[in-house]
Amino acid sequence: MVLTAEPRNLASRYDVVIVGAGPAGMAAALGARDRGAARVLLVDREVEAGGILLQCIHAGFGLHAFDEEITGPEYAQRFFEQVLEQDVDVLTDGYVMDVASGGRVKLMSPSVGVTGVDAGAVVLAMGARERTRGAIRIPGDRPSGVMTAGLAQKLVNLDGYLPGRRAVILGSGDIGLIMARRLVLEGVEVVGVFELLSHPSGLTRNVVQCLDDFDIPLHLSTTVVGIHGRDRLERVTVAPVDDDRVPIMAKAWDVDCDTLLLSIGLIPDAELARTVGAQMDPLTGGPVVSGTMETTVPGVFAAGNVVHVNDLADWVSMEARVAGDGAGALATGARRPEQDIRLLPGDNVAYVVPHTISSDRPHTVSFRVRRPIHGPTLLRLSDVHQRKVRAVVPAEMVTLKVAPRLLEGFHGDVLRVDAIPATDDRAGEDPS
Amino acid sequence: MGRTLAHDVVVIGGGVVGVTLARVLSRYHLDVVVLERDAEVGFGVSKANSGIIHSGIHGDPATVKGALEWPGNVGWLRLRDDLGFGFAQVGELLVALAEDELPTIETIEAQGRRKGVPGLTRWEPERIRRAQPNLSREVIAALWAPTAGVVNPYEAVLLIADNAVRNGVTIATEQPVIAIDPPDPADPGGPLVLRTPTRALAARYVVNAAGLYADEVARMAGVGTFTITGRKGEEYLLDKRLAGLVTSIIFPCPTATSKGTLVTPTFDGTIMVGPTAEATDDKDDTTTTPEGAAQVFAAAKRLVPAISERDVIAEFAGVRAVADTEDFVLGATARRGFINAAGIQSPGLTAAPAIADHLVEVLHDEGLALREKRDWRPRAEHPVRFAVLSTEEQAELAARDPRFAQLVCRCELITEAEIVDAIDRGARTLDGVKFRTRAGMGRCQGGFCTWRCLELLAERCGLPITAVTKRGGDSWIVCDRSDAAEAPDPTAEAPGTTASGIELAAAGVPADGG
Numbered sequence: 001m002v003l004t005a006e007p008r009n010l011a012s013r014y015d016v017v018i019v020g021a022g023p024a025g026m027a028a029a030l031g032a033r034d035r036g037a038a039r040v041l042l043v044d045r046e047v048e049a050g051g052i053l054l055q056c057i058h059a060g061f062g063l064h065a066f067d068e069e070i071t072g073p074e075y076a077q078r079f080f081e082q083v084l085e086q087d088v089d090v091l092t093d094g095y096v097m098d099v100a101s102g103g104r105v106k107l108m109s110p111s112v113g114v115t116g117v118d119a120g121a122v123v124l125a126m127g128a129r130e131r132t133r134g135a136i137r138i139p140g141d142r143p144s145g146v147m148t149a150g151l152a153q154k155l156v157n158l159d160g161y162l163p164g165r166r167a168v169i170l171g172s173g174d175i176g177l178i179m180a181r182r183l184v185l186e187g188v189e190v191v192g193v194f195e196l197l198s199h200p201s202g203l204t205r206n207v208v209q210c211l212d213d214f215d216i217p218l219h220l221s222t223t224v225v226g227i228h229g230r231d232r233l234e235r236v237t238v239a240p241v242d243d244d245r246v247p248i249m250a251k252a253w254d255v256d257c258d259t260l261l262l263s264i265g266l267i268p269d270a271e272l273a274r275t276v277g278a279q280m281d282p283l284t285g286g287p288v289v290s291g292t293m294e295t296t297v298p299g300v301f302a303a304g305n306v307v308h309v310n311d312l313a314d315w316v317s318m319e320a321r322v323a324g325d326g327a328g329a330l331a332t333g334a335r336r337p338e339q340d341i342r343l344l345p346g347d348n349v350a351y352v353v354p355h356t357i358s359s360d361r362p363h364t365v366s367f368r369v370r371r372p373i374h375g376p377t378l379l380r381l382s383d384v385h386q387r388k389v390r391a392v393v394p395a396e397m398v399t400l401k402v403a404p405r406l407l408e409g410f411h412g413d414v415l416r417v418d419a420i421p422a423t424d425d426r427a428g429e430d431p432s
Numbered sequence: 433m434g435r436t437l438a439h440d441v442v443v444i445g446g447g448v449v450g451v452t453l454a455r456v457l458s459r460y461h462l463d464v465v466v467l468e469r470d471a472e473v474g475f476g477v478s479k480a481n482s483g484i485i486h487s488g489i490h491g492d493p494a495t496v497k498g499a500l501e502w503p504g505n506v507g508w509l510r511l512r513d514d515l516g517f518g519f520a521q522v523g524e525l526l527v528a529l530a531e532d533e534l535p536t537i538e539t540i541e542a543q544g545r546r547k548g549v550p551g552l553t554r555w556e557p558e559r560i561r562r563a564q565p566n567l568s569r570e571v572i573a574a575l576w577a578p579t580a581g582v583v584n585p586y587e588a589v590l591l592i593a594d595n596a597v598r599n600g601v602t603i604a605t606e607q608p609v610i611a612i613d614p615p616d617p618a619d620p621g622g623p624l625v626l627r628t629p630t631r632a633l634a635a636r637y638v639v640n641a642a643g644l645y646a647d648e649v650a651r652m653a654g655v656g657t658f659t660i661t662g663r664k665g666e667e668y669l670l671d672k673r674l675a676g677l678v679t680s681i682i683f684p685c686p687t688a689t690s691k692g693t694l695v696t697p698t699f700d701g702t703i704m705v706g707p708t709a710e711a712t713d714d715k716d717d718t719t720t721t722p723e724g725a726a727q728v729f730a731a732a733k734r735l736v737p738a739i740s741e742r743d744v745i746a747e748f749a750g751v752r753a754v755a756d757t758e759d760f761v762l763g764a765t766a767r768r769g770f771i772n773a774a775g776i777q778s779p780g781l782t783a784a785p786a787i788a789d790h791l792v793e794v795l796h797d798e799g800l801a802l803r804e805k806r807d808w809r810p811r812a813e814h815p816v817r818f819a820v821l822s823t824e825e826q827a828e829l830a831a832r833d834p835r836f837a838q839l840v841c842r843c844e845l846i847t848e849a850e851i852v853d854a855i856d857r858g859a860r861t862l863d864g865v866k867f868r869t870r871a872g873m874g875r876c877q878g879g880f881c882t883w884r885c886l887e888l889l890a891e892r893c894g895l896p897i898t899a900v901t902k903r904g905g906d907s908w909i910v911c912d913r914s915d916a917a918e919a920p921d922p923t924a925e926a927p928g929t930t931a932s933g934i935e936l937a938a939a940g941v942p943a944d945g946g
Contacts, residue, residue: 045839095839106823108847110834114827132877134745139720142748144862144902144909151879159883161897161910186913230716231906271843271875 010091010112014041015331016324017105017119019096019272022051024304025125026079027317031324032123033086036332041117042083043094043107049083050076051127052150053313055157058178064314075313099276103299120331121299123323124273124287128266128305130175136264140226145233149175149263153182162188164259168236169193170224174202174311174395176263181210191255192217194224194238196245199372201265203311203395224260225252233258266309276300283351284308290339291357292326293319298336301327308353308366311397315366319353322364337361340413346380347418348373350394359407365400369393369419376422381406382415388422438623438634439463441795444609444649445641446473448585448781449773451593451603452511453639453788458599459808462800465633466593466601467626469608469645471904472864474589476643478781479867480718480750482667482707483585483698484681486782487524487577489544489552490691496760500783500790502547505579507785515591515812517583518699524580524681525555525564528573529734533685537575540686544577551578566677566736580681584699585781586867591812594857599808605860606904607631612638612652614767624653624769637769637795644715644753646761646774655765660775662715662751665707666724670743675701682735691778693731695739705732705739707750718749752777762787763794771795815853815868819845840888841881843874851885855892863903865889886910 015037018025021044029042048054053061056072063069066078083090094109103119130148145164152163153175167183169176172195180190193211198221200207211218219238225247226237239252268286278287278295286307287295293303303323304316330336337358343365345352352367365381372393379398380386385406392398398419441457443450446468457464470476488505491498512519528537537554544552553576560567560574597603613625623634642649647660670677675697684692690709698704708724725741732739755761755775760783764771771794773787780787796802818826818836830837835849846869854868862878865871865885872878872885886909890897898915901907 045842093838095842097845108826108830108837108839110838113830113834113837114823116823129876130879132879134877137725137741137744137747139722139725139747141719144907147882148879151882154883155910159910160913162913162915163910165911165915228719231901231903232908269876 010115010117011039011041011089013118014039014089015120016123016327017041017043017096017117017121018123018125018324019043020051020125020127020306021049021090021092022125022127022304023053023075023079023313023316024127024306024320024323025049025051025123026076026083027320028123028125028301028303028324028327029083029088030079030086031321032328032331033088033324034321035325035328037120037328039089040086041089041091041119043091043096045093045095047093049080049090049092055150055154056178057157058182061313064312065317072313079317096272099272099300119299121301121327123320123327124270124295124300124302124306125304125320125323126269126272126306128309129269130262131265131267133262138224138227140237141229143227143229143231143233145229145258146227146260147262149173149179149261152259152261153179156182156186162186163261164233164257165189166191166257167259167261168224168238168255168257169261169263171195171263171265172200172202172207172218173263173265174206176261177202177206177210179261179263180216181214184214184216188259190214190216191257192219194219194222196223196241197221199393201263201395204393223247225249227260228254233260236260266305268306268309270302270306273300273302273306278302281351281355283345284353288355289353291354291361291363292329292337293323293354294326294330294336299330308351310366311395315397315399318364319366341407341410342414344414344416346416347420349417349419352417357402359404359410361404363402365402365417366397367399367417367419368397373419373421378418378420378422380418380420382410382412384410384415392419438636439465440635440800441465441637441639442467442626442633442635443639443641444626445476445643445646446470446593446603446605447476447478447641447643448474448589448592448784449776449787450639450641451589451596452784453641453773453791454601454603455592455596455599456788456792457795458596458601459804459810461803461805464596464601465635466596466603467607467609467628467633468603468605471605471861471901472858473593473603473605474586474867475863475903477750477753478589479586480667480748481585481665481781482694482696482704483582484694484696484781485519485581485583486779487544487580488547488549489526489540489575489577490686491779492543493547496762497777497779497783500760500786501779502549503786503789504779504783505581507789508581508583508782511588511592511785514810515588515595516814517588517591517812519581519583519588520699521579521581522680522697523576523578524683525560525567526575526577526683526685527560527567527571527735528685529568529570531572534573536685537573541575549577549579552576564678564680564682566738567682568735568737570734582681582696582699583781590857590868591814595810595812597858598813599805603858604631605858609642609649609652612649612770614654621768624767635769637771637798637800639771639773639791639795641773641776643776644751646753646772647755650765650770650772650774653765653767653770655767655770657765658761658774659756660715660753661756662712662717663754663777664710664712664717664749664751666720666728666749667704667706667747668725668728668741668744669698669746670703670705670739671745672702674703674743677703677738678736684731684735693728693735695732695736702745703739705729709752712751715751718751720747720749724749752780760787762790764798769798771798815857816850818847818850840884841869841871841874843876843880844870846871846881848884848888851888852892855889860889860893861901861903861907862886862889862909882909
């Protein structure tokens with residue numbers, strides 16, 4: 001499997017240039033081609049397209065996109081084959097340095113040097129990055145052996161090395177859970193997973209299959225409060241936390257380990273969005289986007305984890321198709337749909353994407369809840385639409401589909417999204 | 433060992449004092465060696481300090497450290513002109529928060545004037561607020577000293593060391609001195625012999641710039657006349673978005689042991705608060721602590737109320753080398769040829785150029801002949817900083833060498849060519865590459881570039897990846913698969929499922945979408 005295809009001749013002008021060839025970028029390329037964009041360029045900073053999918057060698061991808069469960073690299077390969085069939089130019093080992101107003105994209109790559117191409121529209125699909133030790137301020141030494149779970153995943157799955165021999169994992173995000181299992185399979189001792197919150201951050205099924213099935217202890221309401229080791233990590237101090245998440249130092253204990261993996265969350269890697277002047281949403285950490293996934297900078301679209309951190313790659317691909325479609329339409333001269341309705345997060349909703357929608361077409365509205373509701377839950381879009389689900393947890397993204405017919409009787413300009421316990425039978429289960 | 437084989441000067445310690453002295457010595461016809469115990473120069477106190485070049489007003493001129501503060505400041509301007517490292521003369525504001533601090537300001541101002549520090553001005557509250565609107569309203573008076581500056585101390589040490597090497601100095605790393613043999617009794621004027629675990633070097637003159645361990649080195653030479661204790665300082669760096677919160681270094685009125693907690697606009701544009709000043713028995717104790725953080729932020733908020741511990745993005749600690757005399761220990765000793773440059777606590781970074789000049793005089797007085805080279809090259813050859821170049825310059829570089837178009841660190845936009853250059857200039861560790869190039873210092877803290885840096889270090893240094901370290905010693909980064917504690921038998925039953933089926937056992941289950 002080789003996911004590279006250097007363009008023989010980089011054109012000087014493209015209808016759509018896409019930054020990042022992960023699940024978002026590849027799907028955006030297909031969306032743009034479907035919409036009639038003739039020349040599409042996909043740029044990725046790695047030597048192969050695929051993004052983080054390539055290091056996700058576990059299964060669990062493709063259930064929605066392909067009705068079949070496959071691994072990350074397989075998922076990438078399927079999209080990449082379509083990308084090549086669609087005659088999309090792919091520049092790997094390339095990096096987009098800047099997007100100037102007017103659509104001039106500055107990029108660098110050993111094959112083309114530092115150069116510029118003109119773009120009718122741009123799709124930002126840079127994905128997310130992991131939060132690091134600096135974000136949570138653990139006092140103590142600064143030895144080697146402390147790294148993010150995603151970096152460890154790359155070292156093990158792509159490069160063939162181990163991050164250490166005895167590991168502690170801080171944070172129960174999905175990457176951390178999956179790495180706990182991976183490390184055990186590689187012969188690394190995993191002492192335990194420590195989670196500040198009183199509930200796991202990752203999907204329940206990952207807790208079962210990655211921890212329970214391997215007898216890896218999960219310590220909830222417990223966190224790492226000290227890092228020790230002059231050269232290499234030697235041990236960490238962990239402590240339970242009280243209801244306000246303040247460590248109870250009197251109950252702290254030490255755990256010997258040479259490796260501490262951090263799985264403490266993802267942040268949209270949206271620096272380029274910020275640089276081009278797109279308005280940012282402090283709730284998501286990504287750019288504000290319209291129903292076609294266009295940012296507040298005309299002609300610059302964004303999709304996938306750079307907008308908001310998704311739980312599944314499949315959702316990323318679907319969202320990115322919308323962005324590619326929007327970018328392709330704009331680049332081929334279509335008019336921009338009027339964004340006449342704003343969406344606002346309401347009760348128990350952490351954020352909503354997109355931020356605005358148009359009443360001329362169907363939209364998928366994605367959001368996450370703040371607190372789990374362990375029972376029937378009403379997902380409500382003001383008084384125009386609602387859907388009942390069995391339960392909601394912050395680890396799983398939830399969606400509402402909004403068809404134009406639902407908005408026929410609506411004349412306002414703001415819709416509020418709530419996720420509240422269902423107290424009666426007002427709404428039936430939404431078949432979608 | 434014949435006398436002719438002895439090195440003229442061996443400097444023990446590749447910190448700012450050691451390399452600055454070596455560079456000054458490199459202008460003469462001398463055989464100079466620097467022995468550094470760590471994997472790279474500048475990895476000790478020189479890497480972990482406030483990065484402040486003091487204005488010159490703080491030290492009592494009756495002390496050695498006080499007397500060398502102002503000439504040191506002037507020396508940094510010269511070094512900057514020669515070597516072009518980042519140095520910004522941002523000035524300092526020494527502030528009084530209460531009436532009873534006014535006499536301290538007066539004393540320091542008078543001291544500064546005695547030492548000839550130019551530009552000292554007393555500021556009234558209105559002027560203070562105009563210049564630094566984010567300072568506390570409690571500030572009632574301030575002394576403005578425009579000569580204070582900020583440097584990136586690590587960058588400076590590297591450029592000084594590079595330039596010394598260009599002019600013929602040898603720097604040997606991972607060479608801790610473990611013994612010093614006195615001269616052969618048959619030749620009492622002969623060289624001292626320095627022993628490291630792997631080498632023995634004869635030296636006509638030895639300069640002890642061993643920082644925190646200078647007392648041990650002096651004892652090895654039989655002249656253990658002082659002791660060094662550690663005084664730890666914790667520093668906290670705040671988010672870049674707070675850049676401009678203060679534009680000069682803000683000093684509170686000092687206490688007996690410390691200049692207090694400062695608020696510093698670093699050369700890189702971040703705000704740094706600290707340091708603490710805690711005695712530590714462990715000279716290598718560079719831990720940050722919740723107590724230290726609490727102390728720093730309580731003090732910093734008194735100066736600049738908008739500062740919050742929530743904005744911390746990085747923290748570190750350094751240990752000051754404090755002699756029992758509380759002053760620099762500088763000069764010749766009872767052991768002929770053995771010269772101390774010890775106890776270099778604050779303002780050691782500031783004073784370093786003056787210390788180096790002073791030591792050259794001492795060496796000369798002790799009989800070292802100083803014959804100037806005609807071909808001394810004081811100017812540095814600068815590493816390229818691709819990120820700050822114009823597009824045209826970037827394109828030109830990339831056309832010449834495609835490695836300039838190969839991205840390694842995306843947060844700081846560092847190219848492969850820059851990493852390779854750093855390694856060619858002596859980077860041997862991940863930290864060495866990071867501090868030279870900034871690769872790994874950005875938002876993702878090395879998540880993206882670590883592997884590529886490891887590969888390049890391994891490739892250029894001829895090492896296996898597993899031998900590359902974060903900063904030398906036992907700070908390995910990755911190990912081989914065969915090093916795992918106990919590789920499981922792939923045919924054995926894993927709990928609940930077969931090992932071979934585990935990766936695919938998630939039927940019907942969405943997993944991590946990355």
